[in-house]
Amino acid sequence: MTAALQLDDLRVRFALGDGLVSAVDGVSLRVEPGEIVGLVGESGCGKSTLAAAVMGLLPPSTSVTGSVRVAGDEVVGLDDRRLRAMRGDRVSMVVQDPSTSLDPIWSVGDQVAETIRAHRRVGRREARAMATRLMTDVGIPAAASRYDDPPHRLSGGMRQRIVIAAALANEPALLIADEPTTALDVTIQAQILGLIRRLRDERGTSVLLITHDLGVVAQVCDRVAVMYAGQLVEVATAQELFDHPRHPYTRALLGALPGATARGERLAVIPGQVPDLAHQPRGCRFAARCALRTDVCEQAPVLEPVGASMAACWHVDQPLPSLGGAR
Amino acid sequence: MTSRTGFVLRRVLLTLPVLWVMSVFVFLIIRLVPGDPVRTMLGFRATAANVAEVRRRLHLDEPLLQQYVRWVGDLLHGDLGQDLVSRAPLSELLVQRLPVTLELTTLSMTLAVLVGVPLGVRAAVGGRWTRRLTDGFVVLGISVPDFWLGIMLVLLFAGTLTVLPPSGYLPFTTDPVQNLRYMTLPVLTLATAETAYLLRTTRGAMESVLQRPYVTYLRAKGLSPRRIVAGHALKNAAPTVVTVIGIQVGVLLGGAIVVEQLFALPGVGRMIVTAINQRNYPTVQAGVLVIAAMFVLVSLVTDLVVGWLDPRVSDGAGA
């Protein structure tokens, strides 16, 4: 079965001031059809860059090597016209703040219809009808009467639903959701996540859910990939990740939570900082902050199967000193 | 949509105090003249008898408030008083001269919009050379005094190549072709600076809009650059541009005064200037009143258009 998303050794580099920055450094990942995969990491770890690379939205001066295949079609090196045909049609994106995603002057309904008409030969009236149905699908009450409303008349949660509706209008194989609930308050968060899960169940759309919030992951993801400084350090099913975290970073993240499936605060309780991406250390990138660091960490570890997960660490399975192990 | 009608009503009502302030100011023109305005008006013809008679005729001997009420009352009946020199009713004079000024201003603004706005859009999305060229044009257009430009145009087109007439006027209804020939140089004169200004404004507004976050999202939807620019960027930049157009109409009206003088066009502007030199205050008042009123009306229309374009404004949500 063709994966909804297949990344093979994706590297994204751009020139910045004095050097070449590797925002994404050799990421390989697979998202199966109908799967919700979470991509977790601190800000600056490269997850948003990865999303942009999949959408082909990076500036032309960026160097992208490796392979990105959406529903089997290669994205890297694709020309503009084909990229545009793909965006909004085979892969869509939903971002953090719906008020900055929507054109403030256009009506919400038209913005959904626009996505439809950009990729299919559909008349205006038909597009309107389709958009209204989509709006109802995503849970907007009395969609027909709200079609002509400008975005500022809708609440934050409603606006995010509109963005999701537009994203799913053309039945994409993959939906990338980059921090879709961070800007919303807690009760709305749960609703939106529930919506995403329901839409996956009904339509079979795969979702790459980017977040820094482990609580979100716990609610909705099937599998999880943990990213640090441009690399994946652990990949596992959600259950396995919470039950048996392998990589010290993952373990530290979970240890930094007040409770098991608690809603995530910022993960900055781990001492130290993400390394400057222009000057990456030679070996394991987490070594500087890792409680288990030894000399062998001078050599970069590779993502290898460990039990039911994959992790990149020389010291998997060793208990962390002051955190009392997993969970 | 009731919020929209509310917005329209509010905006129209807001015009009333503006009109009132303007009327007071115009009313005060003749009454603020230092010394005795009547003597100044009559100049060497100022005998005691004449002065008394004119003062009575212009009701300047009455209490101020009563004068104002009477003046406004007359205004509402369409009576703008009489020209001091010719004793002709000013309302008639204005009816003759207003179309000239209107034609000049309207044609100039239309030309400026038709040329300046598209060029501004191109400059915003274009490459380095487009931007450099338009930059140069903008600086020149805004800095060169428009009446000097007009004279240079006369030198070129009427003096050297005798293609167009240097001055004069024929009403459109009499002879459309000749009318346009006479208006070509005046319109070109006014329109050049205006085009430069609108170009700059449009370009700035477009550049600002194109940097907003929702543009990235529009690209993520797979929209073509053309659709993003035309359908979204332009629509979002439009309120700014329309607002500036409204303000610039005022500037154009001022420029029209000079251009009318330059090309001997029988418009309201020229009437005002001549009247000032004659100390013909009633005429000055009438002319200023009419032009100012036009400006207020144009401002109202542009505000309404902006409200129609941008739903945040008509909802009172603030842009």
Place this chain on the structure above:
Amino acid sequence: MSTVERTATRTRRRPRTTTVVGAAVLAVLVLAALAAPLLAPHDPEAVQSTRVLGSPSASYPFGSDVLGRDVLSRVLYALRVSLTVAVSAVGVATLVAVPLGLLAGYAGGWVDSLISRPLDMLLVLPALLLAISLIAILGPGSVVAALAIAVIYLPILARVMRSSTLVVTRNEYVVVARARGAGHLRIMARHVLPNAIGPVAVQASVLTGFALQLEAALSFLGLGTQPPTPSLGGMLADGRDVLTQAPWVEVFPGLAIAVAVIAFTLLGDGLRRSLDPDGVAS
């Protein structure tokens, strides 16, 4: 999009070529105007019937006008007059606008309304119309023209000062200063004013260019500087009669205005980069 940390390097930006050119040209013009008595090769008022409408030559670089007067000398003196009017008009307007705008932006509330409403009233009439009305009341002349121009630009400068003050007063150091118990007046003068004045300087330099144009327009209409004082606008009006025979009488004064206005505009735009990065001035 990407949250890569960058090393913050503050690069000192060279001023743009256009700004430098503008400033240089302006300096030349101002100096030339100030030094007019020294530079002018001939007496601007000297009527020379033998040299009527003479074309540009070595001794008369800009030619001579219908009365045989040297155009170059007249342009220099006229430039002096026009610059004086323009600069003093904008100067006076700025002197009045800054305290008003500062107070309005800092105090807010009813003080703001009290100051801003009347100033907005002045914007009801288009600029030239307002100037002409004032001249109608007070009579023509360069002083009246300067006053009229000052009145026109006062609300614009006050509004810029007010907006700039609003931006600055949101900053923390104002709150800190207030917490330390500094009096309002002191805060306004020592903290707010120096930081808020930037955009006003930009606006003032741009407006000076336009003031020059306005003055020329008014003189052209016979409403500004009155003859026999030479004025650029007046020269333009005179030159029309002999346009085809002696175009230099018309070309050079206009060129002088154009160059001066361009210089002011370039200077203003250049100042904008360092003094008004947020674009408060228009």
